[in-house]
Amino acid sequence: MKKAMTISYEVGEGLYLNLTNKCPCACTFCLRQNGDGAYGSDPLWLEHEPPFEEIVADLEKRDLDSYKQIIFCGYGEPTCAFDMFKKVAAWLRGQTKTPIRMNTNGLSDLINGRDTAPEFKGLLDAVSISLNAPDKEEYNAVTRPKFGEESYDAMLKFAAEIKKYVPDVMFTVVDVIGEDKIKRSQEIADSVGIRLRVREYIPD
Ligand code: SF4
Numbered sequence: 001m002k003k004a005m006t007i008s009y010e011v012g013e014g015l016y017l018n019l020t021n022k023c024p025c026a027c028t029f030c031l032r033q034n035g036d037g038a039y040g041s042d043p044l045w046l047e048h049e050p051p052f053e054e055i056v057a058d059l060e061k062r063d064l065d066s067y068k069q070i071i072f073c074g075y076g077e078p079t080c081a082f083d084m085f086k087k088v089a090a091w092l093r094g095q096t097k098t099p100i101r102m103n104t105n106g107l108s109d110l111i112n113g114r115d116t117a118p119e120f121k122g123l124l125d126a127v128s129i130s131l132n133a134p135d136k137e138e139y140n141a142v143t144r145p146k147f148g149e150e151s152y153d154a155m156l157k158f159a160a161e162i163k164k165y166v167p168d169v170m171f172t173v174v175d176v177i178g179e180d181k182i183k184r185s186q187e188i189a190d191s192v193g194i195r196l197r198v199r200e201y202i203p204d
Contacts, residue, residue: 018074044075064096079108099125106155117161131171134184
């Protein structure tokens with residue numbers, strides 16, 4: 001396992017932020033199982049979880065206005081570094097008008113032990129939540145969350161709540177789950193009133 005201090009990295013027209021390697025899940029498709037980076041990035045395993053000053057020093061080297069989007073993502077679940085995310089997102093709001101998104105597993109409430117959706121107010125333009133599966137059993141088999149049974153419902157509740165605080169909310173599933181599960185995932189997404197994005201699974 002190669003480690004580095006890759007706090008930000010470019011993929012396409014986006015700037016991705018890597019704040020933490022913590023995650024309560026062990027998804028069967030997680031890129032972290034296949035290598036040390038994502039889509040040609042430097043290693044995303046962090047030597048240490050960066051403090052605010054180190055993140056700002058990294059981002060000050062970037063032309064933040066030049067990206068289509070800035071995305072909290074990385075080799076871990078961003079809401080595992082929730083306080084740092086909030087601080088960095090608020091700082092970014094003062095630096096650039098570039099839209100900010102988070103890619104999350106949607107388990108923030110279980111990770112942080114409270115209803116966290118209101119704390120996102122004003123910080124994000126978009127949030128992409130990994131739905132991963134059309135039901136609890138399949139979700140647990142694929143995502144393997146340490147919180148067990150309550151995870152799927154907690155993720156759906158978080159998704160429904162965060163719509164009040166973030167303008168663009170989407171669910172994602174990967175295309176390899178197959179047509180039937182995509183169809184049933186669409187029904188779940190419709191029931192929560194959130195659009196579904198079927199993304200191509202590209203193992204790094
Ligand atoms: S939630 Fe994301 S980082 Fe965590 S195991 Fe799943 S794919 Fe990997």
